[in-house]
Amino acid sequence: MSETCFTPTPRSNIKRLPQRGEYDRATIYQILDEGLICYVSFVVDNQPYVIPTAYGRIEDTLYIHGSPASRMLRTLQKGVEVCVNVTLLDGLVLARSAFHHSMNYRSVVVFGTVITVQDPQEKLAALYAFTEHIIPGRWAEVRSPSPQEIAGTLVLSLPLVEASAxxxxxxxNDDEADYQLPVWAGEIPLQLVASTPIADSRLRSEIELPAYVQNYTSKNRV
Amino acid sequence: MSETCFTPTPRSNIKRLPQRGEYDRATIYQILDEGLICYVSFVVDNQPYVIPTAYGRIEDTLYIHGSPASRMLRTLQKGVEVCVNVTLLDGLVLARSAFHHSMNYRSVVVFGTVITVQDPQEKLAALYAFTEHIIPGRWAEVRSPSPQEIAGTLVLSLPLVEASAxxxxxxxNDDEADYQLPVWAGEIPLQLVASTPIADSRLRSEIELPAYVQNYTSKNRV
Known part of the structure; x- marks a missing residue:
C-alpha cells in the first residue's frame, strides 16, 4: 500500500511559489491520468534532451514505450535518470497589468530511473494501459499485440516514488492600485476538445462509429 | 536574413521515422507561434530537469522569462545548454490493432544556449512578445511594466539556429491483413478550445468584455 502523500525531496520540492505545491498522490495521479503526453528529459554526454511521448499508469508505476530503434528509448533502456513532466493547461489569466498575466495549470513532475520491462506479462499489461489511457474501451475491440509486436516494443517503467505537482x-492577482484600471480582467478557460471523428478512407462501410469514439472527451475520460 | 531551412545537426536531425522530419523555418515558426507552453530541459549536476513555461518569439529568437527567484531561471542565466520542446497534439489515431495506435502532432525541438537579456529595450520587446503571443491585442489595453517590474523579470533568449520539427x-497505418477486421478506425481530432471567459470578481461593473477575449481561439490566433 503506497503512502497518501509523496515526500518532497530536494529536487521534487516546490520552492518557487510553494503555496502552489501539492504532494498528494491522488491529486498527482488524477493529473497523470488526464494528460495524454508526457515530456521525458534525460542527459546524454551532458546534453539535455526532452521528448514528448505517450504513456500509461498502472498503480504506482508510469510506463512509456516505443520502438527499440528510437534514440530516446535506446538511451533510456540503459537505466538513466529522467525527469518527466505532464502539464494540463486550464486557462489564461488576464490581469490588469502585463506583469501579472499568468496561466492556470496543473503540472506534475516525476524524478527517477527508468527500467526496461522484460517480463512479457508486465509488458502486455503496460500496452493495455497505454491504449486504455488514451481511449477507454478501445483495447477490447482491437487486435491484440502479437508476440512479435510485444517483442518489438520497448517498454520502460518509472516507479512513482518521487513526484510533486x-x-x-x-x-x-493584481496590484491593489491596478484594480481601478478600466481593463477587463479574468480567466479564459481552455480545454482539449475532440471534434467530429474522421473515419479511415478504407473503413468497411458496415462498421458503425462506436459510442466511446463519438462521445470522446479528453477530460474525465478515465 | 535567415535561411529558409534549418540545417539538421547530429542532435536536431530526425533519425526515427525521418519522413516525419521538417526543417523548414516557416513550418517550425508556425508551430512555435501556435503553442502556448514550451518545455525547457537542462542539466544540473548530471540531473535532467524539464519545466513547462510560457514563451514568445521575435524573429529568430525565442524568449522565456520568470522570476529571478526561480531555480530554473537562476540555473539558465548561467548560459547553459537547453533543449526546448513545443508540441501541439492534433488528434488520436485509432488503428485496427493496438500496436498501430498513434497520435497526430506537430512537435518542434530547439537546441542551444540561453543568454540573459540585459538591454532594457530588448527586455521590454520580449515582454510585449510574451503577452501578444498568448493573446493578441492585450498589450495595448493593460498597464505596461514599470521599470521595477522590468528589472524584476529575468528574460532569457535562445537563438533559433538549431531546430527541427x-x-x-x-x-x-494498419497492417494489410488488419483492414478486414470489423473495427472502427480513423482519427479523433483534438483542439485546445476556449470556453466562456470568467470575469474577475472585482471587475468594475462598467467594463465590457473585449472582442479579443470573447472570440479567443488558441489556434490561428496570430
Whole structure:
C-alpha cells in the first residue's frame, strides 16, 4: 500500500511559489491520468534532451514505450535518470497589468530511473494501459499485440516514488492600485476538445462509429 | 536574413521515422507561434530537469522569462545548454490493432544556449512578445511594466539556429491483413478550445468584455 502523500525531496520540492505545491498522490495521479503526453528529459554526454511521448499508469508505476530503434528509448533502456513532466493547461489569466498575466495549470513532475520491462506479462499489461489511457474501451475491440509486436516494443517503467505537482487556479492577482484600471480582467478557460471523428478512407462501410469514439472527451475520460 | 531551412545537426536531425522530419523555418515558426507552453530541459549536476513555461518569439529568437527567484531561471542565466520542446497534439489515431495506435502532432525541438537579456529595450520587446503571443491585442489595453517590474523579470533568449520539427498527420497505418477486421478506425481530432471567459470578481461593473477575449481561439490566433 503506497503512502497518501509523496515526500518532497530536494529536487521534487516546490520552492518557487510553494503555496502552489501539492504532494498528494491522488491529486498527482488524477493529473497523470488526464494528460495524454508526457515530456521525458534525460542527459546524454551532458546534453539535455526532452521528448514528448505517450504513456500509461498502472498503480504506482508510469510506463512509456516505443520502438527499440528510437534514440530516446535506446538511451533510456540503459537505466538513466529522467525527469518527466505532464502539464494540463486550464486557462489564461488576464490581469490588469502585463506583469501579472499568468496561466492556470496543473503540472506534475516525476524524478527517477527508468527500467526496461522484460517480463512479457508486465509488458502486455503496460500496452493495455497505454491504449486504455488514451481511449477507454478501445483495447477490447482491437487486435491484440502479437508476440512479435510485444517483442518489438520497448517498454520502460518509472516507479512513482518521487513526484510533486504545481497547480494554479482562479483569478489574476493584481496590484491593489491596478484594480481601478478600466481593463477587463479574468480567466479564459481552455480545454482539449475532440471534434467530429474522421473515419479511415478504407473503413468497411458496415462498421458503425462506436459510442466511446463519438462521445470522446479528453477530460474525465478515465 | 535567415535561411529558409534549418540545417539538421547530429542532435536536431530526425533519425526515427525521418519522413516525419521538417526543417523548414516557416513550418517550425508556425508551430512555435501556435503553442502556448514550451518545455525547457537542462542539466544540473548530471540531473535532467524539464519545466513547462510560457514563451514568445521575435524573429529568430525565442524568449522565456520568470522570476529571478526561480531555480530554473537562476540555473539558465548561467548560459547553459537547453533543449526546448513545443508540441501541439492534433488528434488520436485509432488503428485496427493496438500496436498501430498513434497520435497526430506537430512537435518542434530547439537546441542551444540561453543568454540573459540585459538591454532594457530588448527586455521590454520580449515582454510585449510574451503577452501578444498568448493573446493578441492585450498589450495595448493593460498597464505596461514599470521599470521595477522590468528589472524584476529575468528574460532569457535562445537563438533559433538549431531546430527541427516532427509532424504526423492523417489516418492510421494498419497492417494489410488488419483492414478486414470489423473495427472502427480513423482519427479523433483534438483542439485546445476556449470556453466562456470568467470575469474577475472585482471587475468594475462598467467594463465590457473585449472582442479579443470573447472570440479567443488558441489556434490561428496570430
Amino acid at each position: 504545481k497547480i494554479r487556479t482562479g483569478a489574476p | 516532427k509532424i504526423r498527420t492523417g489516418a492510421p
